[in-house]
Amino acid sequence: MTDTRTIARLIAAQPASDGAGVALHRSIATDDVPALDPFLLLDEFNSENPDDYIAGFPDHPHRGFETVTYMIDGRMRHKDSAGNEGLLTPGSIQWMTAGRGIVHSEMPEQENGRMRGFQLWVNLPAKDKMVAPRYQEFAPEELAVVNHENEANVRIVAGAHAGKVGPVTDIAVDPVYLDITLPAGASVEQPVPLGHTGFVYTFGGDGVSVAGTDVPYRHLGLLSDGDTVTIANTGTGESRALLVAGAPFNEPIARYGPFVMNTREEIMQAFDDFKSGRFA
Numbered sequence: 305m306t307d308t309r310t311i312a313r314l315i316a317a318q319p320a321s322d323g324a325g326v327a328l329h330r331s332i333a334t335d336d337v338p339a340l341d342p343f344l345l346l347d348e349f350n351s352e353n354p355d356d357y358i359a360g361f362p363d364h365p366h367r368g369f370e371t372v373t374y375m376i377d378g379r380m381r382h383k384d385s386a387g388n389e390g391l392l393t394p395g396s397i398q399w400m401t402a403g404r405g406i407v408h409s410e411m412p413e414q415e416n417g418r419m420r421g422f423q424l425w426v427n428l429p430a431k432d433k434m435v436a437p438r439y440q441e442f443a444p445e446e447l448a449v450v451n452h453e454n455e456a457n458v459r460i461v462a463g464a465h466a467g468k469v470g471p472v473t474d475i476a477v478d479p480v481y482l483d484i485t486l487p488a489g490a491s492v493e494q495p496v497p498l499g500h501t502g503f504v505y506t507f508g509g510d511g512v513s514v515a516g517t518d519v520p521y522r523h524l525g526l527l528s529d530g531d532t533v534t535i536a537n538t539g540t541g542e543s544r545a546l547l548v549a550g551a552p553f554n555e556p557i558a559r560y561g562p563f564v565m566n567t568r569e570e571i572m573q574a575f576d577d578f579k580s581g582r583f584a
Contacts, residue, residue, distance in 0.1 A: 309496065309530035311504075311517035313339070317348060317524065323410075324359035327351055331505060331524040332425075334559065340501055340526065341552040342477045344369060344425035344564060348507060348522070350376075350418070357419040360411035365583055366402035367574045368433040368564040370426040372481070373398045373410065374461065376507075378419035384408035385583060388439060392421075395444025397461050399472045403428070403435040405574070405583035422507075422546070429476055429553045430566050442471045454490040459483040463549075465494060477550030484535060485544045486512065491536035500549040502527040504535060508544030512537055519545065 315336065317329035332346040351357055360380075373380070373392060380392040385407035392398055392410075400406070412419055428435075448460040448468035460470035463480035470481065480500070484492055485508070496502050504525040506512050511520040513536045519525035527533060527549075537543045558565045563574040577583060 306532045307498070307530040308515060309502065309527040309533040310515040311519065311525040312528040313526040314517075314519065315524040315526065317505075317522040320347070322347065323361035323364075326359065326361065327356035329522055331522075337557060337559070340503070341554065341557075342427040342550050343501065343503070343548070344427055344557075344559070345423070346425075346505065346524065347423045348505075349422075350420040350507070352416075352418045354416050357412055358415065361409060362411070363407055363409045364562055365405060365407045365578050366400075366562045367405040367578075367583070368570075369402060369428050370475070371398075371400045371402065372422075372424040372426060373400075374422045374424075374481075374483070376420040376422075378417065378421070379413040380410050380419075380421075381413045382408060382410045384437075386437060390439075390441055392441075393444065395447065395459070397442050397447065397472065399440040399462075399475065401428070401435065401438045403433065403437045405577060406437040407578075407583050424548065425564075426475075426477055426479070426550060427553060427557070427564060430555055432476055433565060433570075440472050446471050452490070452492065455487045456490045456492050457485040458492060480547065480549040482547040483544070484547055485542065486535070486537035487542050488537055488540050491534055493532060493534045494547060495532050496527070496530065496549045497551070498529060498531050499551065501552050502533065502547070502549035504533075505546045505548070506543065507546065509537070509542050510539040512543050512545045
């Protein structure tokens with residue numbers, strides 16, 4: 305017998321700015337973190353105005369968590385203090401485990417046109433906060449895709465859907481990360497492990513519906529617990545949404561800027577290590 309997830313809470317994304325002045329819509333922020341464990345932040349960037357994105361995200365440090373960058377449109381060049389460099393193109397994904405520390409930059413590699421995508425911050429458990437930094441980066445053609453008979457389309461970043469598996473693996477939260485496109489009247493059912501924190505975020509069309517509750521455009525719908533969720537498009541046009549889920553850690557969170565640890569003392573140590581050049 306399945307236990308169907310419903311919408312426990314709706315969160316409207318709010319305009320924000322980060323990096324060197326990149327315009328964003330933020331739906332997971334500091335006040336929401338305890339309820340959304342293990343997720344720490346969700347930003348959507350989406351603009352055709354270069355002034356909203358061209359300054360990008362110059363060199364900045366991270367420690368103690370993971371950043372997930374999913375590009376929808378545009379091109380983003382990333383570099384880091386360990387010598388890694390790559391280019392994120394439309395449909396590509398980068399899952400970076402900052403671990404004990406990395407300094408990196410993400411800069412647009414275009415001067416005009418639409419820049420669109422997401423950055424999600426995912427916590428690490430205490431035992432993994434000081435692991436060596438690493439990247440999992442995949443081009444668009446490396447993501448598994450399921451095309452349903454009802455013309456629904458599901459791109460799989462992490463987890464499994466309809467027998468296909470996403471390329472991102474070996475992540476502590478055992479994630480589900482799906483990009484779902486639904487024509488009018490279509491729906492998709494997805495198993496989600498019991499106990500996982502899960503949410504739906506609508507970023508295209510008028511919105512989607514979960515168990516009779518609408519998740520409008522640029523809203524995050526926090527899911528109740530259960531082992532399955534059905535996402536439907538009850539509108540008249542195509543809609544697009546993310547479905548994300550991960551196992552919570554239920555550990556203390558000490559967070560300051562780009563560092564997420566378990567205690568204040570660990571945060572102070574992170575600042576000291578960064579200033580002393582002990583990051584990768």
